[in-house]
Amino acid sequence: GNSVTQMEGPVTLSEEAFLTINCTYTATGYPSLFWYVQYPGEGLQLLLKATKADDKGSNKGFEATYRKETTSFHLEKGSVQVSDSAVYFCALSRRSGNTGKLIFGQGTTLQVKP
Amino acid sequence: KAGVTQTPRYLIKTRGQQVTLSCSPISGHRSVSWYQQTPGQGLQFLFEYFSETQRNKGNFPGRFSGRQFSNSRSEMNVSTLELGDSALYLCASSLGLLGEETQYFGPGTRLLVL
Numbered sequence: 001g002n003s004v005t006q007m008e009g010p011v012t013l014s015e016e017a018f019l020t021i022n023c024t025y026t027a028t029g030y031p032s033l034f035w036y037v038q039y040p041g042e043g044l045q046l047l048l049k050a051t052k053a054d055d056k057g058s059n060k061g062f063e064a065t066y067r068k069e070t071t072s073f074h075l076e077k078g079s080v081q082v083s084d085s086a087v088y089f090c091a092l093s094r095r096s097g098n099t100g101k102l103i104f105g106q107g108t109t110l111q112v113k114p
Numbered sequence: 115k116a117g118v119t120q121t122p123r124y125l126i127k128t129r130g131q132q133v134t135l136s137c138s139p140i141s142g143h144r145s146v147s148w149y150q151q152t153p154g155q156g157l158q159f160l161f162e163y164f165s166e167t168q169r170n171k172g173n174f175p176g177r178f179s180g181r182q183f184s185n186s187r188s189e190m191n192v193s194t195l196e197l198g199d200s201a202l203y204l205c206a207s208s209l210g211l212l213g214e215e216t217q218y219f220g221p222g223t224r225l226l227v228l
Contacts (some may be wrong), residue, residue: 003127036219043120043204044219050146089157095213099170102147104157 020083023090118220139207
């Protein structure tokens with residue numbers, strides 16, 4: 001079946017540190033991959049996406065590359081800020097016949113300390 | 115362009131009551147999906163509507179139902195509320211079908227069942 005696995009949190013970093021949040025997926029066919037971010041008390045915001053192998057999604061200094069050979073979509077940022085503290089969700093999306101799916105990982109909490 | 119809006123934002127109900135939540139998609143979007151988010155179960159898919167028709171349904175009891183109107187606005191209803199229905203309910207919209215287009219989320223309705 002289809003599934004997404006993210007690294008366990010919380011991840012605690014100091015401001016300006018390098019961030020990596022690992023995400024691997026299992027899927028049949030060719031899914032699209034997403035990172036969503038959820039700030040406290042809010043809904044999900046689309047952070048970035050990639051729709052095919054080797055695509056790189058980027059936004060607000062965050063990047064992730066769709067790696068089909070390793071079935072991964074790791075999120076990276078070179079220098080985190082306190083304002084990046086949030087929960088990050090990796091997700092895959094695909095449709096097969098009449099059934100569409102958006103499947104989320106369990107989420108990784110990031111805490112950035114000044 | 116205005117984003118996805120959800121009303122109400124917060125709701126307190128007692129066991130046995132019913133509740134109706136509303137979602138207005140981004141203008142031009144025809145697909146609306148609903149998700150339940152809880153600390154224990156994470157993000158779970160409830161149902162997908164497209165052109166006023168339910169296309170997919172997640173693994174939830176029949177107490178959870180929904181509908182979509184001709185202007186693409188959607189409502190979901192939960193009857194005979196249980197304590198375990200306390201959650202953040204998220205609505206997402208997309209141009210096309212779930213799994214084919216990017217989903218954009220609203221801020222959510224936080225439901226507390228006492």
